[in-house]
Amino acid sequence: MKQVMVRYEVKPEHAARNEALVRRVYEELEQTAPQGFQYATFVLDDGVSFVHLASFQNDEGPNPLTDIAAFRSFQEGIEERCDESPRVANLREIGSYGHFTAANNVGETAAIR
Numbered sequence: 001m002k003q004v005m006v007r008y009e010v011k012p013e014h015a016a017r018n019e020a021l022v023r024r025v026y027e028e029l030e031q032t033a034p035q036g037f038q039y040a041t042f043v044l045d046d047g048v049s050f051v052h053l054a055s056f057q058n059d060e061g062p063n064p065l066t067d068i069a070a071f072r073s074f075q076e077g078i079e080e081r082c083d084e085s086p087r088v089a090n091l092r093e094i095g096s097y098g099h100f101t102a103a104n105n106v107g108e109t110a111a112i113r
Contacts, residue, residue: 003091004063006052009084015048018081022050024070034064048083053091 010018022041029039036057043050056064065071079085 001055001057003055003093005089005091006086008082008086009049010081011083012048014081018050019043021074025068025074028068028070032068037064
């Protein structure tokens with residue numbers, strides 16, 4: 001299983017637009033429900049720092065988000081929206097409780113809201 005974290009900071013005037021673009025990704029994920037994929041997005045209390053966590057089964061293949069039209073729209077212009085460009089980090093899970101578990105991926109969307 002591959003797990004990644006992406007963190008970036010948007011310019012204050014782009015924070016609301018960035019959040020709206022992210023919400024569209026979740027709307028499409030609700031419709032397409034990719035198998036073996038879990039995703040969560042958070043905004044930090046500064047209102048401009050965003051963290052995305054993704055977990056997917058095929059650690060050798062492409063990220064399932066690349067098949068989501070709303071995600072491709074989100075990526076357009078990301079550099080112009082950012083004060084700090086997205087940084088991707090691969091994660092090695094030590095443990096988790098309630099996140100990225102099989103139980104959260106079976107007809108339950110609480111983990112990705």
